[in-house]
Amino acid sequence: MTKRTHPERVFPALAWPRQWANGGLRGDLLAGLTVALVLIPQALAYAKLAGLPPQVGLYAALLPAVVAALFGSCGQLSTGPVALTSLLVGASILPLAGGSPEQLIPLALLLALMSGLIQLALGVLRLGWLLNLLSMPVLMGFVNAAALIICLTQIPSLFGITLAQGEHLVLGVARMLTDNRSLHAASMAFGLGALGALLLLKRLAPRLPGVPIVVAASIALSALVGFEAGGGGVVGQIPPSLPALSLPPLRPDLAMTLLPAAFVVAMVSFMEAASSAKLISGRTRQAWNQDQELIGQGLSKVAAAFTSGMPVSASFSRSALNYASEARTGLSSLVAAAVVLVALLYLTPLLWHLPKPVLAAVILQAVGGLIDLKVLRRAWRAHRDDGLGAIVTFLATLAFAPNIQNGIFTGLFLTLALMVYRSMRPRVALLGLHPDGTYRDLHRFGLSHPHPQLVIVRFDSPLTFVTAAPFEDGLLRAARAQQDVRVVLVSAAGINEMDATGLYTLAGLIERFHAQGQSIAFCGLKKQVVDAMERDGLWPRIADVAAYRTEQQALDALLPGLPAATLA
Known part of the structure; x- marks a missing residue:
């Protein structure tokens, strides 16, 4: 495909002559x-x-x-x-x-x-990306209701009847259909x-x-x-x-x-x-x-x-x-x-x-x-929240008719609210060694912790002001998952962003765990998260136990120090 020049990006019609080659003009x-x-x-x-x-x-x-x-x-x-x-x-x-x-x-x-x-x-x-805020289920709920409307x-026009303008379109049409005296x-x-x-x-x-x-x-x-x-x-x-x-x-x-x-x-x-x-x-x-x-x-x-x-x-x-x-x-x-x-x-x-x-x-x-x-x-079937957004938009559009724009606003606000609600409930899972050699959800697959004094926890969300509290709760639960936990290893591949609230929460958790005689380690941290830690000054404090790429690499380094010593 020929790359468009700048004038063609501004005025795409300039590219038409090239596309008329091989008989395109006739088409x-x-x-x-x-x-x-x-x-x-x-x-x-x-x-x-x-x-x-x-x-x-x-x-x-x-x-x-x-x-x-x-x-x-x-x-x-x-x-x-x-x-x-x-x-x-x-x-x-x-x-x-x-x-x-x-x-x-x-x-x-x-x-x-x-x-x-x-x-x-x-x-x-x-x-243009702002228009992506309108999810496909909401749009399809609106389109179906609008098409029905x-x-x-x-x-009425099909039957030669004039329908009086009213506040409730659906009820007006229903009344018209029950009265056949004015049919043409x-x-x-x-x-x-x-x-x-x-x-x-x-x-x-x-x-x-x-x-x-x-x-x-x-x-x-x-x-x-x-x-x-x-x-x-x-x-x-x-x-x-x-x-x-x-x-x-x-x-x-x-x-x-x-x-x-x-x-x-x-x-x-x-x-x-x-x-x-x-x-x-x-x-x-x-x-x-x-x-x-x-x-x-x-x-x-x-x-x-x-x-x-x-x-x-x-x-x-x-x-x-x-x-x-x-x-x-x-x-x-x-x-x-x-x-x-x-x-x-x-x-x-x-x-x-x-x-x-x-x-x-x-x-x-x-x-x-x-x-x-x-x-x-x-x-x-895909997701209950998506289904709820589609159905509510469909019903709201019908209910607000003829002011159908209120229906799509209802669906838009509902999906945004559900999106925020879902983001406030990130998935936090304890991990164990699966027979396939990977570390997976411990409870779902009936696995065991890798060591009596070490727990692996995976956090599947950015660590921001929205998710900082669930992250803190998840790590504290992980610290109590076994009787004598000394190290909580955070599998951080799912953390692709960290804001000031997340950094503040993490620093507080590190201090709290240290006071309890426990430590926090990380594996799979992404570059943008490490960059945020470096700008904040947190990275030098945890670099020795946070540069591991995989769970197994972290375990190979951490387990020899248990139970005789804890991490610094």
């Missing part, structure tokens, strides 16, 4: 056209999911997609409106709009700007028919572009039977024009109100982009840069904020389609954006008769694949 052109056919109906549907006019979705598929492709590190990512981010946008701005549709677009622009600036700052400062929000038969026919057609095409003819086929057929049938005249909801007029330059409302009070939502949008949307990038880069064996992708995704949101768009992200399904269509660089996204532009300028009259229930079916078909409750069970 980008065909992939861009293929993705655009799916992107146009999805952009309309996801704008509707966010509570915004349909043209906003098309606007967000233009310049934001181009910017993400030019500055991102993974050429196969397809950036634009996506279901999960759109749901987060709607959940964040609808309560603040106060029922006024005119307020929704300014709020969406401000949310796009803020979430984009957060991602941009993380990328420029090389702080998205499906619930589309059921034609809407149900279009919605369920489109959903069934999408599922059949995906199962029987997965290579065909099911979404554009079903959408085109629905438009033709809707115009033919007079669906709108019969009371059915259609997309209606979409302004055939370029997106106007926009300025988000730069109000401090609104910014503070939207800040938590902006953080969640930035975090969740990038996790979706990162998942796609990791999967694709694993198959293409092309490296992707997390911080550079943050810059690309952040700039794309900022571009959306100033071109009448909405917060965008990399779509998992469209990125997978882009890769399957043999795209190699971000040129495919530029081609897709060009096709969307042509459709926006010249083909919008054809979208007038597109039934809204069909858009709901497009969303349901796309989002249904995100629901995978088995992942919650796998998280529980």
Whole structure:
């Protein structure tokens, strides 16, 4: 793999010409056209999911997609409106709009700007690792709940019903389903028919572009039977024009109100982009840069904020389609954006008769694949804390709906609390000689202490202010593990860090053991721990009994001195 030069790291698009060798250009052109056919109906549907006019979705598929492709590190990512981010946008701005549709677009622009600036700052400062604080079980719990909520929000549209905005989305949908007096038969026919057609095409003819086929057929049938005249909801007029330059409302009070939502949008949307990038880069064996992708995704949101768009992200399904269509660089996204532009300028009259229930079916078909409750069970089997985080996030997201960002905050705080709790309970094990020649957990394998006056204890954690107390308790228990213990040997291979509290605690233990006629020795100390001891001045006091590399080397040196003498 050719090493990227500095200009290519800043502007990855400079590397595209090299990747077009051996026919890559043709793949980008065909992939861009293929993705655009799916992107146009999805952009309309996801704008509707966010509570915004349909043209906003098309606007967000233009310049934001181009910017993400030019500055991102993974050429196969397809950036634009996506279901999960759109749901987060709607959940964040609808309560603040106060029922006024005119307020929704300014709020969406401000949310796009803020979430984009957060991602941009993380990328420029090389702080992408902060997003790793969101564990995979929490993310999957949130994604499953959000996907379920998205499906619930589309059921009214699928049946031609308007669901009143309320505090509890799940209860509102449940009440709606028990009252069938307001169902619209034609809407149900279009919605369920489109959903069934999408599922059949995906199962029987997965290579065909099911979404554009079903959408085109629905438009033709809707115009033919007079669906709108019969009371059915259609997309209606979409302004055939370029997106106007926009300025988000730069109000401090609104910014503070939207800040938590902006953080969640930035975090969740990038996790979706990162998942796609990791999967694709694993198959293409092309490296992707997390911080550079943050810059690309952040700039794309900022571009959306100033071109009448909405917060965008990399779509998992469209990125997978882009890769399957043999795209190699971000040129495919530029081609897709060009096709969307042509459709926006010249083909919008054809979208007038597109039934809204069909858009709901497009969303349901796309989002249904995100629901995978088995992942919650796998998280529980792997570790109870992970399972608890996933389940609590799932339930909290459902309970807080439509304010679903509170669900992911609940899971985030819970996992951080559990992580701190686990770190305060490190594993401390007494060791004995195993038949395989290694020193292993004495109680687990039924082993014996190596000598009546010597005990080996292993500490599997950094020695810091969080773990200093358990370390002290473990050594004191080890000193009492046999009747006449003279030496406690610490197997320190698991100690990869030591802070001031750890050094202070260790120095106190050495003095205490010395006063009791006992000693502490070490084996397997790592360089960074020895360096900390040297800076503190502790190392010269213990160097004679702390430089052993293995347990056996320590025993060979220490046992001859027992029981006649103790260590100095």
